[in-house]
Amino acid sequence: MDDCVFCKIIKGEIPAKFVYQDEDMVVFPDIKQQAQTHLLVVPKKHFLDLNDTPDEIILKIKNKILELSKGMGDYRVVINGAAAQEVKHLHVHLLGGVL
Numbered sequence: 001m002d003d004c005v006f007c008k009i010i011k012g013e014i015p016a017k018f019v020y021q022d023e024d025m026v027v028f029p030d031i032k033q034q035a036q037t038h039l040l041v042v043p044k045k046h047f048l049d050l051n052d053t054p055d056e057i058i059l060k061i062k063n064k065i066l067e068l069s070k071g072m073g074d075y076r077v078v079i080n081g082a083a084a085q086e087v088k089h090l091h092v093h094l095l096g097g098v099l
């Protein structure tokens, strides 16, 4: 998607510091940090939202989030949808530490 900010990050056209990446997803800090740790877990392929994303990808994201959340203490996982979703490329917020 040409006008998608997360597709541009994945293609390296917009800078982001990847803390993890594999063939399916990237993980990088949210630019507007809302907790001690605030990561976005984003599939490399453009899916609009939770409804649009295959179960296989959701499962991989879930497992990565469980791994990343270890050692964070308290954590919160957020997926915004509909009008609450600003960036129309599925992403999962992982907020950890002091919430």
Ligand code: AMP
Pocket: 005, 014, 016, 029, 030, 031, 032, 040, 079, 080, 084, 085, 086, 087, 088
């Ligand atoms: P939402 O779609 O409502 O779940 O929120 C999108 C999130 O993406 C917001 O928390 C933004 O701060 C974040 N965001 C937007 N552009 C960037 C960027 N270039 N790098 C990192 N995070 C971003």
